[in-house]
Amino acid sequence: MDPPPTEKTRKPRTIKPYASKPGPKGKNSKNLPATSAQPLKKVKERLTNNDWIQVYRWIDDHPHSTQADAVKHFATRQNGGALVFDQGSLSRNLKKRSQREAEVAENPAALSSKRARIVTRPDVDRALWMWVQDRMSKSRTVSGPELSEKRKIFEAKFQVPETERLSDTGWQQAFYRRLFSSDPTTQTITHLPTDMV
Secondary structure, X not given: OOOOOOOOOOOOOOOOOOOOOOOOOOOOOOOOOOOXXXXXXXXXXXXXXXHHHHHHHHHHHXXXXXXXXXXXXXXXXOOOOOOOOOHHHHHHHHHOHHHHHHHHHHXXXXXXXXXXXXXXXXXXXXXXXXXHHHHHHOOOOOOHHHHHHHHHHHHHHOOOOHHHOOOXXXXXXXXXXXXXXXXXXXXXXOOOOOOOO
């Protein structure tokens, strides 16, 4: 025979439950009237190197304007779209001006980037870039495995230590981004020596 069912009991409370007030519960989207206002975008958008170079040129063309004037000018600019940044960002980026201009002069593809690209072996990267450009000028495609194999050859030619050599394929995506974001009119192809090809 089954035991008789026991009545369920709850542990007694030691603290009173919080008091809830009757009526509407404060600001709630259901309680507010309809509006067509759009919420402000709170996320900052990082400017590209090209944007900062435009700012530098404007400052050079207007030597008597303040940093606040530059911020206001670019925030309300009609042609070319507004560039939103604050005076602190402008001050920090003015200090980086020579470094940024040198980076763009060295690699014109850096105009579209927002941060400096760190390449572990610029000599190997440049040789690989020139090799791919040469292949593309001859209407030949380059596959991922072929690119990896060529990188190994260039690393050997440039005597890169084994510990610094790249064995995986994670670098390829960034390499392709740098390769195809470049402006073909500004890049010149200098052919590699025949022993490199």
